[in-house]
Amino acid sequence: MVENNICPIGNTLDVFNRKWIFCIMSNIYNGKTHFNEFKQMNPTISNHVLAQTLKYMEDQGMVTKTVIDEVHNKTEYALTEKGLKTNRILYEITSYFFNELDDTRSEEEKEQLLSEYREVYGI
Secondary structure (H helix, E strand, C coil): CCCCCCCHHHHHHHHCCCCCHHHHHHHHHCCCCCHHHHHHHCCCCCHHHHHHHHHHHHHCCCEEEEEEECCCCEEEEEECHHHHCCHHHHHHHHHHHHHHHCCCCCHHHHHHHHHHHHHHCCC
16 A cells, blocks of 8 residues: 555646646647647637647647747647657547447447547557
8 A cells, every 4th residue: 555645646637637638639649730720629618728728738748839830820739758658548538438438329339439549549
């Protein structure tokens, strides 16, 4: 039994304490790299919250931001080595959703989708 006062789960969740982080990471894994693409994939997020979340992710070392065109304010985001290490977390959350929470799909559909996510996340 661990007897120290440090809870690795709680401390890790503190880093991922923003609602949209995992969705944005998943978007990047799926080839989306621009602000407008994140907005399109997550239409209920406000521009302000999306900008704040991306800045937070950058500050945490999870993503890098590269300015592509300063005149048109075009930037591209990519996962860092640290960000890429979330692949198993993202897959396990996705798997939990399909296996425990999604009752709208057949088992075959769920397995097909999980197979696709394994490929996306490199698992």
